[in-house]
Amino acid sequence: MNRLVFLPLLLLLFITGCPDNTSHSRAVFMLLDTSGTYTAELEKAQSIINYLLGTLQPGDSLAVARIDTGSFSEKDIIKKVTFDGRPSVANEQKRAFRQAVDDFIKQVKPSSYTDITGGVLQAVEFLTETGAGKKDILIYSDMEEELKKGYVRDFPIQMAGVKVVALNVTKLRQDIVDPRKYMNRLEVWKKKVEDGGGSWKVVNDLERLEKLLAD
């Protein structure tokens, strides 16, 4: 009898005595550049979002936001969701998410400025709130920031534990003339991210989407 009581107690002690406080969920925040030159590239972004919807598991979070003149705003978030634990409900959420993104891309209008830093700040805020164990920011942009007069973005950003992936960083006309400008642009962003405690990666080959979320 004592043994019968002892064994479940031991099991309970084992389960509760070694708590694993690490979160196993993943949160992804994707920023879509809607500046004039880049709007044409947005259709490609749909396949990336579809890939994310197919890859993310119940309990994970996903948000898609646009980069426009002032991106540090809740209004720029196109859709955000934390997938339900039940796979059937999560599937429905994914369908709704896909529809929202499709609708957005159909009616998107180009913005005058490109506030990437504001979008990144918004993303960090969202990712921190989710409490996810793995945090990713995907920036679908040429990484050329153009701020409206008066917008202040030259300050360090705290990005500890956040992985930033720059996607489809297209070369601009001036980059073709002087490739150093392209390299400098990427280097500046890399420094900014790594100074904030995050990690930086560039993925231009959209045929290999599995690299996106690879650790």
Next chain:
Amino acid sequence: MNLLSLSNASPWQLPLIISLFLIFLYLARRPFHQGLRALGRTLSNGLRLSSRSVLLAEREMQKRNRDVLMTEGLIQVERELEREFQRVETIVNRDLQAYPAFHRKLSELLHQVDENYRNSSELPPTPPAWVSTIEAVANIPDTADGGVAAVLEEIRKTLERHHQTAMEEYRKATAVRHGILQKTQPGWRQLTDTLEKVNHSITGLKERASLIDKCIQQYQDIRSGSDLAEQRLSTSAMTQFAISALVMMIAIGGAVINFNLIALPMSEMVGGGSYIGAYKTSNVAALVIILVEASMGLFLMESLRITRLFPLISTMEERPRLRMVWISFSILAILAGVESALAFMRDQIAADMEMLRQSLTGMEAAVRTSRSLIPTIGQMVLGFILPFALTFIAIPLESFVHSSRTVVGRFCTWALRALAFILRLLASISHHLFQVLITIYDIAIFPLLWVEEKIRRPAKEPAPPNDNPKLATPKKEKS
């Protein structure tokens, strides 16, 4: 003094230093030898002692293995005997318990057959009393008298008529007897059947008795602790271990399939995003369900007395034991039903996920047309059957547990024996290593040793054939 300072020394200094060093080595020779020998002895003895104690442990282990093997063998034979006696009891209860009824039936049948036989016995027809008179008249000589001839003719006719009547009566009586004998025929058949039944029962008992004899012989062999019995049991344990391990691996494969069948739908019940430790709660829950099924199967087998891993269950009284059979079977059936439902749900979720995946890649229409009920039914049937199939894991598990005691014990014995050998080898190596060191030391100072030998033994005197003075043969003095 380092090598650099030696190389800077003047030409006469170096030989002097080497000579002094050799003299020092020569003087320190005896204590150095003693020290090396003592060290070698200590190390060697320590290793030998360790080897000895490991060997003792190995013998103890061997004894324990033998005891375990014999005890297991005894238990096995006892169980076989118990089963044989149970079968004998069944035969006795089923067939021989009704023997008095058989006997009465046989007596009745025999009595009836006997009576019928008596009734059917042939009785010769009694000749009528006047036949002798007729015979006397018939013997009267024929004297050609017409009257006598007429009388005789009349007598012949009467005799023929009488003969005909008698023959008819005889035929009728024979037909009646045949009728009686015909009625006896089923009785004979019944008698033969009854005797065959008895014969069958007796033959079955004889077979059981010969098997019991064999078991008793084995039991006696094991009790006497004969090497043959030990060898047989050991081989049997090895075979059992290998077979049960193989069957258990197959069963584990079944359990893995079962796990995959219910892990996904469990996430629908307990949530796919929660974790216990590093594992998904849904996976843990699926595993727990499978383990509970295996436990219930184990209890079912125990309470059916097919396996005997838990003495408490096998020694239970009949009523609670039967209750336990029904409880464990009911829980197993409920869990099998749950698994079947989960398998159905899994199919639905998997189809939904596949549809979503296809729609994300733009192939929605193709999926909707390729749905079939066969995989769904197949998964549901599999989900229902696998828990019951897992029940039988209790049988190889029992064999594995019992045989592993012997096999692991034997493996430990081999390991201990190997360790003892290695220790012994190291002891020998260390002993000879120190001897070699002493020899190398002597080689380093061999000029001084040579001088010493020359001084001790003058050149004129031939060296004795043996260093030991006690063994040296004394020289005969010339008178």
